[in-house]
Amino acid sequence: MASIKQFQVTFDCAEPERVARFWCEVLGYVVPPPPEAFATWDDFDRSLPPEQQGSAFACIDPSGIGPRLFFQRVPEGKVVKNRVHLDVRVGTGLVGQERLATLEAECTRLLALGALRVQLLVADDVNESCIVMQDVEGNEFCLD
Incomplete structure (x- = not known):
């Protein structure tokens, strides 16, 4: 059986483009080009x-190394702790x-983008x- 080498991380959210653009800023990702027939x-x-x-949006790692992030609108809001979260590896x-100084500096940058510590x-x-944070819609992630 072959192993899977590529995967996508999908976020359920209320405002896909807003959350995607937040994560672009956090990770240095970019919005991919639109489908061929559209400017x-x-x-x-x-x-x-x-x-x-407005029901979906995506962002990609411009280097092609990281996974594609996909954001899809869902009708219900977030009500419980994430079962899966991202660790943003700034202090490796x-x-x-x-380490603490590096984490705090990144935390300050992300707070300005709308994250919550x-x-x-x-x-x-x-x-x-590590610092536990939330994105602009309350999804938990860690600065690690």
């Missing part, structure tokens, strides 16, 4: 039936105060420090 994504969106307009290889988890005997 812009707005042109494509206007071609859809009214009930489908750093420890102690250097939830909790600092301080290093223990097993794990290094």
Whole structure:
């Protein structure tokens, strides 16, 4: 059996384009080009039936290494903790105060984009420090 090497991460959300653009800023991702017959994504969106307009958006890693992120509109709001979350790896290889300073600097940048800081988890005997945050629609992620 062959192993899967590519995957997409899908977010259920209320405002797909807003959440996608937030994650573009967080990760340095970009919006992919629109379908061939359309000059812009707005042109494509206007071609859809009214009930489908604004229902999905995506962003991609410009290097082609990271997974595609897909955002789809769902009618219900988020009500419980995520079962899966992203770890945004900004402190890899750093420890102690250097790690904390790096995490705090990135946290400050993301707060300006609309993220919410939830909790600092301080290093223990097993794990290094990380900051639990939420995106613009309340999806949890960690600065790690």
